[in-house]
Amino acid sequence: MLQMQSALNVATNGAEWRSGLTQLGKTIDWRRCIYMETAELIDSYPWKHWKSVDAAVDEENVRVELVDIWHFILSLALEKFEIDQAAELLIAALDAASQKDAVDRDSQLMQKIAMHEAMMTVALQTDPVDEDYLVKLLGCFFDSCAVAALDFAQLYQLYMAKNVLNKFRQDHGYKEGTYIKVWDGKEDNVVMFEIIREMSNFSGDKLYQHLKLAYTQLD
Structure with a gap:
């Protein structure tokens, strides 16, 4: 997936996309991509107290948004780390997630939303993207996947x-x-x-x- 994402980024943004700019000079901000997609994910839940309060969760769209977010997390990892190191960090985070207790998918709506918002909170941080930061972001992402019953x-x-x-x-x-x-x-x-x-x-x-x-x- 890292190899495919790298190829897609080159095709979409140019060979120097890791510089933070596309070939047309437009700024690339993977963390903004992540928190904006997370907002779209949250809108798949009937969280609005004034509208469609009894609507069902659009679970398919939740999973679609998570896959979109995964594209951007892979890209962020590739921007900051060599591909082998990025793979090691992703695998370590996945292993850590697998050791956690299973997430209760029947938990209350706002509890699920709060788990997705935790990922948004990390994406909104301006800390340097080092190993600790990426592992923290990945942990939140895999928690969101667990809430959505999306396995690896x-x-x-x-x-x-x-x-x-x-x-x-x-x-x-x-x-x-x-x-x-x-x-x-x-x-x-x-x-x-x-x-x-x-x-x-x-x-x-x-x-x-x-x-x-x-x-x-x-x-």
């Missing part, structure tokens, strides 16, 4: 799928603003999940071709 195997498959979708977006005008994100009333993320559910065996190449076919059939 599922995270891996969804990351692979989203990586394909991200490449598809870039190939079809995402950066230029010409890409169509809503396909016949459904966001492309939703279409991607529908395609994956119909696949007997996941294949990145097959997913890309299915996305391409669906995209060319848009009105």
Whole structure:
């Protein structure tokens, strides 16, 4: 995943993306990406006291947002550390998370939101991104995954799928603003999940071709 993320960042932002700037001179702030995506994740919960108070949690979107956040955490790790060291830190954090007691998925709504907000709090910090900081951020991320019942195997498959979708977006005008994100009333993320559910065996190449076919059939 680190290798794929590095390749995606080069394709999207240029070979010098680790400098903190894209090839067009635009600032890259991975921590801002993380806390903004976490805010979108929290909006998947019916937290508003004045609106849709009995609505269900959009659990699928929670997992989609977590995969998006994972892209940015991988990128932050790659920006600050060599790939082998980044992998060691990620593995250590995952091992530590696996030693924790299981998270109660039936805990109260606000308790779940508070766990996601803990990740946002760390992302909002301006401390240097050293090993301790990255491990702390990763710990919060894996806690959020546990709340959403997203294990590492599922995270891996969804990351692979989203990586394909991200490449598809870039190939079809995402950066230029010409890409169509809503396909016949459904966001492309939703279409991607529908395609994956119909696949007997996941294949990145097959997913890309299915996305391409669906995209060319848009009105």
